[in-house]
């Protein structure tokens with residue numbers, strides 16, 4: 245048997261390392277806000293930004309120049325001490341460099357040994373298979389033991405290679421540390437040899453054309469979603485493993501409408517949040533990944549109409565049953581989490 249036994253799955257991988265979590269913390273993670281830690285001007289904004297977002301991520305990988313990797317790592321460790329992350333509830337994550345890079349070992353060891361007490365999640369890029377998670381899992385356990393940490397640091401994998409895509413279910417199940425997976429559309433497009441230089445969103449050439457008309461009139465054609473299959477499969481793998489799926493970056497910073505549409509597609513397909521690369525994407529993610537007030541009120545009506553979650557009811561002409569009760573529960577529970585952090589939305593959900 246190549247799999248660990250169920251009992252061994254939750255055994256610490258180093259003597260002295262904290263017990264792996266059996267249940268993940270329940271948090272809202274509507275936006276994972278990327279910060280380039282080597283830029284003093286942007287890093288200085290962290291204490292002001294932290295209360296306004298759900299997660300701040302210190303990015304050490306792509307978008308950080310090779311000659312700034314040490315500065316970015318030092319900046320990330322400084323960020324750990326710029327805010328009371330564990331006390332105030334905003335997630336503090338860091339995206340480290342790839343496991344085969346010359347920077348991975350220093351990234352992970354310095355983050356865990358010097359910032360582990362504040363670090364919630366390590367984001368692992370370019371994950372090829374469960375073996376990457378297994379390696380990082382034991383390496384981090386050794387470092388946690390050395391640092392005397394009492395809370396395990398969780399992992400978030402980026403789905404951005406064709407091999408990783410083919411093994412996404414095994415990646416999702418590879419460790420108790422797994423808390424989520426994000427789509428990385430740029431690297432995945434490159435690895436798949438897709439013919440687009442865009443970071444997420446659609447492409448004007450990816451369309452469906454209507455059949456020819458007898459009268460030769462112009463045929464309607466509609467742009468299609470390049471990412472539907474990928475996001476849907478990622479969501480299935482994550483939900484099967486009891487973790488959350490996330491849409492990653494939307495690179496056209498100036499196109500707020502297309503960003504919102506891409507985030508909304510991901511939300512409707514089951515994603516819990518998205519990356520925000522720029523301040524102008526934070527409110528888009530907040531708006532999209534918080535349930536709509538009218539949807540919340542209707543969901544609560546479904547729960548009230550079937551208190552024990554079984555049977556059938558008609559609401560506004562729509563059939564409700566055990567399945568829609570579960571759908572309603574997803575929306576109502578998310579609304580409760582959002583309302584606890586966002587007084588404006590709390591008011592909108594309750595008026």
Ligand SMILES: CC(C)(COP(=O)(O)OP(=O)(O)OC[C@H]1O[C@@H](n2cnc3c(N)ncnc32)[C@H](O)[C@@H]1OP(=O)(O)O)[C@@H](O)C(=O)NCCC(=O)NCCSC(=O)C[C@H](O)C(=O)O
Nearest residue numbers: 278279286303306307404428429430431432493521522523
């Ligand atoms: C994309 C940017 C380089 C744009 O920065 P800039 O040119 O400075 O934008 P603005 O002039 O509009 O900035 C306005 C003010 O906002 C501040 N700012 C900019 N970015 C951030 C930020 N992320 N957090 C906080 N504050 C930010 C500027 O400093 C300006 O402030 P002020 O002058 O005081 O008004 C930049 O946004 C950026 O670097 N974003 C992060 C990009 C990133 O992390 N990319 C990597 C993730 S995507 C990826 O790796 C692909 C993925 O893996 C895949 O494979 O798909």
Ligand SMILES: [Mg+2]
Nearest residue numbers: 306404428431
């Ligand atoms: Mg990438």
